[in-house]
Amino acid sequence: MENRILKKYPPKDRSYLIPLLQDVQDEFGYLPEQQLKQIAEYVGMSFVAVYGVATFYNQFRLTPLGKNVIRVCRGTACHVKNSANILTAIETELGIKAGQTTRDKLFTLETVACIGACSIAPVVNINEEYYGRITVKEIPKILSKYKKEEKLKVEHPIGVE
């Protein structure tokens, strides 16, 4: 890895582990295995202990994010409005579980404790868009929009004549 990130912190000091993990995640979008190994050696901890910390906190990811990040709100209000069904529907549609990324790397599915938009519960957030009062029926249509966008990009790549 870029020593640039490591060099920001003094070596053999485990108290800098979390800032280091955050910086690496900022750089790569996730925590690659080889980087975790290097961090472990740098801070003087075992590889598995670093892995333990990385898996303990929700903020850290061990796999790269998909192009589109879907966040299903599982807060109280959304739960009352049946967000569990919404989540299951998306999981079925994409063939993955919450926390996973599709094989084509197009979607990553996550759950959120509360998105803060309870008035329009249940809420699903995809990238910058918010979909309020969403129903199970609408899900395939919404997802196909993102799939189509991707298809367009592949068929007509920008900048290529």
Place this chain on the structure above:
Amino acid sequence: MVELTINNIKVKAEKGMTILDAAKSVGIHIPTLCHMKDMFPTGACRMCVVEVEGMRGLTPSCAYPVVEGMKVETNSQRVRTARKTIVELLIENHPQDCLICVRNKNCELQDLSERYNVREHRYVGEKKKHAIDISSASMERDPAKCILCGRCVRTCNEIQKVGAIDFTYRGFKSTVTTPFNKGLNVSDCILCGQCILVCPTAALREKSHSKEVINAIKDKSKFVIAQVAPAVRASIGEEYNLPLGTNATGQLVTGLKRLGFKKVFDTNFAADLTIIEEATELISRVKNNSDLPMFTSCCPGWVKYIEQNRPHLLNHVSTCKSPHEMEGAVLKTYYAKKMGIDPKDIFVVSIMPCTVKKYESDRPELSENHLQDVDAVLTTRELVRMFKMFGIDFNDLPEDNFDNPLGESTGAAAIFGTSGGVMEAALRTAYEKLSNKELDNLDFQQVRGLQGIKSASIPINGIEINIAVVNGIGNVSPILDEIEKGESKYHFIEVMACPGGCINGGGQPIHQKPEKVKKRVQALYEIDSKMKNRKSHENESVKKLYKEFLGEPNGHIAHEILHTHYINRKNILNNN
């Protein structure tokens, strides 16, 4: 001193003592799961909770120090209910396959379930699901059986300082596992098996070779030979309720013969052979002042450790194979020829106190003409299970002697099983070889005992030979750092990966009796002191082996058969 009352009994305890220890001193049992003697308490499992007057909640007795005038109830209804609930919750997230479990009848969870009279399933919920990790050659990891007490994690990280496993994820998903949940075979694990010894359930266990051994025994075309490590004879009695430190060599030999082994040899023979080779190697290194200090290579856990962590220091490790591999090599060459047996038909089974030996026996470089030196390794525990299966009542067995010629051994070989033993044996031989004088006092007290690092300076023939004994792989780092910096003053260093040496190996009987290591060590020193020959170079069969077959120590044939080479495994691990 502090005075307190526990269950209405007046107890005097030392200041700083925990309630748990104070209760123990007057014969009051408090159950524990995560507690480890002499280690900082974590208070994680809550099994040891007690009621302390004036305190609101229940108090973990393993982590709470005694206070003057304290009133403690260790067995009130409230305490019992709390403990029972913990056990019930643990059981409900456990596979409950006790009938076919390798730890059946030697399981702490099972004991607690019995102790708290758990008779029904009160909680039914989701169970964790995990695949069994069978990737390593020595051990199996079954996280579904893990109750997350953390004893293996602390042993691996704080005692052994290997750091192969740790807690990962959290809440319901908490698992003790390797990085990225990959197999133990590609982790930092050295397979020492110390985690198995502390595991309360069967979440960690050895990989069994019993099937291979049983199949070989029933195969009429095979000449199946057993060899027994020094440490097994001093511990196997514990499985049969014999007092700690009972030397059960005689019964062990009879038992093995009754299992159907054609010959039962003693790994101690090869231990003597190892000493001849290793002492010769040391003398030549000291004379040439090359690759010093020299490390012993008897412990495959230590060898795996240095291959994985400091491969640039591998030139310091003696090239001698470990004793049971030497025994296997001699069996498949010298002995096969002498007896007119095709080496392909010889099946060598090592009875070992060790889990790493299983991995070691698979190493491709430890072979003669593409035949592995050793074909299977049984731990002490597996052997006991086989005795049971074959209807052999150990306690009633008459005594028998090892077969010859690979059964003769000296006192020097017997102490191989304890930390400092290899060093002491090597010193006895090196001293006499270097000085051509007889050694007056054979007992090198400086290298005995259970300290982490023992060092001494022994004057031999005008040269001060500086030696060190590393007891437990967790203590080896500073010694290696010194060598890296070029500051090491030592000539010869013994390293044993398990604390106490092989006597406390990962394949030994599982129980938490505090005196076990000390007593087993005593048994070995006693065997040594009672021997007529106590120096490896006095072993007549070994002398004969050199005369008839090997030629000179460290000579050409010896090098072919008794020596090996090592591999840089750091890169192998890093590329995974």
